[in-house]
Amino acid sequence: QSLLTQPPSASGTPGQRVTISCSGSSSNIGSNTVNWYQQLPGTAPKLLIYSNNQRTSGVPDRFSGSKSGASASLAFSGLQSEDEADYYCAAWDDSLNGVVFGGGTKLTVL
Amino acid sequence: EVQLLESGGGLVQPGGSLRLSCAASGFTFSRYAMSWVRQGPGKGLEWVSSISGSGSSTYYAVSVTGLFTISRDNSKNTLYLQMNSLRAEDTAVYYCAKFNRAGYSSGNYFDYWGQGTLVTVSS
Numbered sequence: 001q002s003l004l005t006q007p008p009s010a011s012g013t014p015g016q017r018v019t020i021s022c023s024g025s026s027s028n029i030g031s032n033t034v035n036w037y038q039q040l041p042g043t044a045p046k047l048l049i050y051s052n053n054q055r056t057s058g059v060p061d062r063f064s065g066s067k068s069g070a071s072a073s074l075a076f077s078g079l080q081s082e083d084e085a086d087y088y089c090a091a092w093d094d095s096l097n098g099v100v101f102g103g104g105t106k107l108t109v110l
Numbered sequence: 111e112v113q114l115l116e117s118g119g120g121l122v123q124p125g126g127s128l129r130l131s132c133a134a135s136g137f138t139f140s141r142y143a144m145s146w147v148r149q150g151p152g153k154g155l156e157w158v159s160s161i162s163g164s165g166s167s168t169y170y171a172v173s174v175t176g177l178f179t180i181s182r183d184n185s186k187n188t189l190y191l192q193m194n195s196l197r198a199e200d201t202a203v204y205y206c207a208k209f210n211r212a213g214y215s216s217g218n219y220f221d222y223w224g225q226g227t228l229v230t231v232s233s
Contacts, residue, residue, distance in 0.1 A: 037220070090220075092217070094216065099157040
């Protein structure tokens with residue numbers, strides 16, 4: 001059971017706007033920044049968004065991150081087929097003194 | 111270009127031991143904290159252990175405390191994970207990941223990952 005809760009799946013058609021949620025608690029998202037990782041099929045994870053809403057170099061601006069209270073979200077504006085991947089949110093947890101991950105969301109482009 | 115290359119994975123019997131290595135290049139290794147993150151078959155990501163840039167401080171997930179030992183050799187730009195008393199639930203791909211800073215604290219995130227090495231614990 002992950003400390004951060006994500007929907008197991010999400011989907012959309014090309015060009016559509018899709019959002020993935022990540023819910024935590026006061027000991028993690030509520031008091032620390034959120035990072036998002038993209039894992040393309042058969043590859044290692046890659047940092048996508050850090051510090052809630054900062055895009056890593058090379059990440060297109062159709063990806064955006066936000067945080068409110070103990071929840072965060074990753075948004076895709078204008079979904080593309082190459083966005084099909086697993087997405088993980090992560091945050092520092094003060095109680096565990098370590099990084100906690102969400103269970104991951106598999107994004108399917110229909 | 112930052113590169114992290116893991117090695118040392120393989121098949122091991124329950125109760126056995128294994129040592130993973132991660133050779134780093136493309137950055138000043140000693141200036142950054144490093145970590146191991148694992149992913150069980152068909153499962154999500156799980157933080158395993160971290161070590162500060164100097165190697166003086168180490169941190170472990172509850173699930174591996176007392177069983178795994180993280181270390182680093184800054185003269186060789188290499189990170190290690192010694193895994194003892196392995197159990198079936200330790201079966202996973204183990205990723206070496208670089209933190210964005212030398213210390214270990216909130217605000218850290220994994221900015222680079224290796225390709226992973228598979229550890230299978232089975233009789």
